[in-house]
Amino acid sequence: MPLTLHLLPLAATVALLVSRRVSMLTAGTAGMALAAGVLMAALMVAQPSGATASDWLAQLPGLLPAVALKAGEGAWLAWHAMSIIAAGLLFHRAFEARAVKAEAQVEAKTPAERRRAVFVACLLAGPFAESVTGFGVGLVVALAMLRPLNLPPAHAAALGLFSQMLAPWGALGVGTRVGAELIGVSFTELGTASAALMVVVLPSLLLVFWRLIHGAGLTSSPIDRARDVALMLALAGLLWLTNCFVAPELGGGLATAVLLLAVEARRLPRDAAGLSRLLALLWPYVVLVGGLMATRLVPPLSGWTADSLVLDPFGGLAPMPLLRHPSTWLVAIALVMLASLPRGRALHVAVPALARPRWSPMAATLVFVELAAFMAASGGATAFGQAWQAVAGSAAVLAVPVLGAATGMLTGSNTASNALMMHIQVNLASGSGLPLIAAAAIQVVAGSVCTLLTPGRIVLASSLLGLTKAESAIYRLALPIGVASTASLLLVVTAWVWLV
Numbered sequence: 001m002p003l004t005l006h007l008l009p010l011a012a013t014v015a016l017l018v019s020r021r022v023s024m025l026t027a028g029t030a031g032m033a034l035a036a037g038v039l040m041a042a043l044m045v046a047q048p049s050g051a052t053a054s055d056w057l058a059q060l061p062g063l064l065p066a067v068a069l070k071a072g073e074g075a076w077l078a079w080h081a082m083s084i085i086a087a088g089l090l091f092h093r094a095f096e097a098r099a100v101k102a103e104a105q106v107e108a109k110t111p112a113e114r115r116r117a118v119f120v121a122c123l124l125a126g127p128f129a130e131s132v133t134g135f136g137v138g139l140v141v142a143l144a145m146l147r148p149l150n151l152p153p154a155h156a157a158a159l160g161l162f163s164q165m166l167a168p169w170g171a172l173g174v175g176t177r178v179g180a181e182l183i184g185v186s187f188t189e190l191g192t193a194s195a196a197l198m199v200v201v202l203p204s205l206l207l208v209f210w211r212l213i214h215g216a217g218l219t220s221s222p223i224d225r226a227r228d229v230a231l232m233l234a235l236a237g238l239l240w241l242t243n244c245f246v247a248p249e250l251g252g253g254l255a256t257a258v259l260l261l262a263v264e265a266r267r268l269p270r271d272a273a274g275l276s277r278l279l280a281l282l283w284p285y286v287v288l289v290g291g292l293m294a295t296r297l298v299p300p301l302s303g304w305t306a307d308s309l310v311l312d313p314f315g316g317l318a319p320m321p322l323l324r325h326p327s328t329w330l331v332a333i334a335l336v337m338l339a340s341l342p343r344g345r346a347l348h349v350a351v352p353a354l355a356r357p358r359w360s361p362m363a364a365t366l367v368f369v370e371l372a373a374f375m376a377a378s379g380g381a382t383a384f385g386q387a388w389q390a391v392a393g394s395a396a397v398l399a400v401p402v403l404g405a406a407t408g409m410l411t412g413s414n415t416a417s418n419a420l421m422m423h424i425q426v427n428l429a430s431g432s433g434l435p436l437i438a439a440a441a442i443q444v445v446a447g448s449v450c451t452l453l454t455p456g457r458i459v460l461a462s463s464l465l466g467l468t469k470a471e472s473a474i475y476r477l478a479l480p481i482g483v484a485s486t487a488s489l490l491l492v493v494t495a496w497v498w499l500v
Contacts, residue, residue: 035374074373087330126163131252134171138163167448169252175414191248385427404446412454417447
């Protein structure tokens with residue numbers, strides 16, 4: 001089959017996304033339909049060479065089961081992510097509906113206090129919220145903490161976007177999980193490899209952070225910058241340790257929680273009443289993180305939850321152990337929170353979380369994963385990789401971080417970005433010297449970080465601060481975040497291919 005036919009689904013999807021005239025769901029649906037058609041064509045071409053057009057038409061009904069099987073496999077892979085999305089939205093609605101309120105933030109008066117508050121909001125608290133809940137919640141949290149600091153609004157919005165820097169672990173690592181399942185590697189392996197890259201990415205983002213806070217009227221002494229670098233390296237190290245030895249879905253949440261406790265320890269309440277109020281506010285997150293850790297680390301609970309109530313409809317393709325799956329814990333804790341609400345209030349909170357507008361992220365996840373499954377089965381990803389290598393030679397692999405960043409920015413979803421590009425990226429890496437897992441991790445990190453540059457995130461930041469017609473100014477300030485992360489990953493690829 002010609003390469004142009006193989007690439008038609010991907011090209012059409014990207015063209016629709018770039019046009020901004022249709023939604024991501026519509027673009028993905030069009031691409032999925034085209035990919036299914038290309039798969040059918042590939043299956044027909046694979047018939048004996050002597051077959052005529054009439055023979056192909058006669059055999060068409062017999063090819064439908066093979067396409068249906070791939071569709072079923074894609075839907076099962078997508079369900080892992082879709083269930084977490086739905087459960088995460090319910091969890092967030094229930095958490096926000098409780099009567100428990102956080103204590104008023106003490107206004108930071110000195111320049112040093114304001115700088116510390118900005119660092120905590122943007123690089124720790126925001127990423128924690130995004131890692132545990134996802135879907136832009138980290139940006140909401142970060143901007144709520146930045147608002148009392150009276151920073152220039154456009155700079156505050158751009159700084160708030162740093163809350164998305166741990167998007168590979170956003171919503172408990174849903175996009176990274178899908179990427180791992182698509183190429184048949186373990187979630188732990190891909191999460192650990194992605195965490196290793198953050199040793200390079202996080203310090204590079206500090207260059208942009210320092211520039212933005214300087215533009216906002218805050219200064220950084222050499223000691224401040226050294227402390228920032230040490231904390232970001234510590235964050236990268238904790239990410240790696242958590243992914244490797246605990247659970248990849250807890251990577252962002254646990255790593256940022258540990259650093260938050262370390263940085264803010266002196267400001268935590270010392271009295272029993274204060275600690276009680278803090279626990280009343282944060283217990284859902286404590287139970288979520290603690291429960292997921294216990295089901296993986298504490299025997300015999302870890303063995304029991306791994307082997308009991310396991311859904312495995314496709315014989316080894318991404319089994320789902322219900323007792324340790326993040327969606328189960330999110331729903332269970334959400335139900336406990338809802339049960340504490342006044343009568344009738346629970347339904348008022350829960351129903352909107354599952355209403356039609358909330359279906360869009362789940363439906364988009366489904367169609368993009370199906371698109372990826374069909375393209376992989378038809379050989380489109382392999383054909384593109386081979387064609388690009390023939391054109392670019394040894395430099396072909398340099399496209400990996402650029403393509404990842406571009407699709408992350410276009411889709412605004414690391415799940416969609418990984419679904420679109422993961423098979424292509426690992427094929428680009430073949431023969432270059434870059435290991436498959438490294439190429440996959442670069443795709444995950446590049447695509448995930450650059451989701452902060454999608455128009456939806458920029459508009460959300462602007463609206464949360466009550467700004468009008470400020471999107472262009474925010475975008476100009478935030479663009480270096482994506483450039484810095486992509487450039488650092490390009491350096492990694494260059495060093496690996498030409499020096500290792």
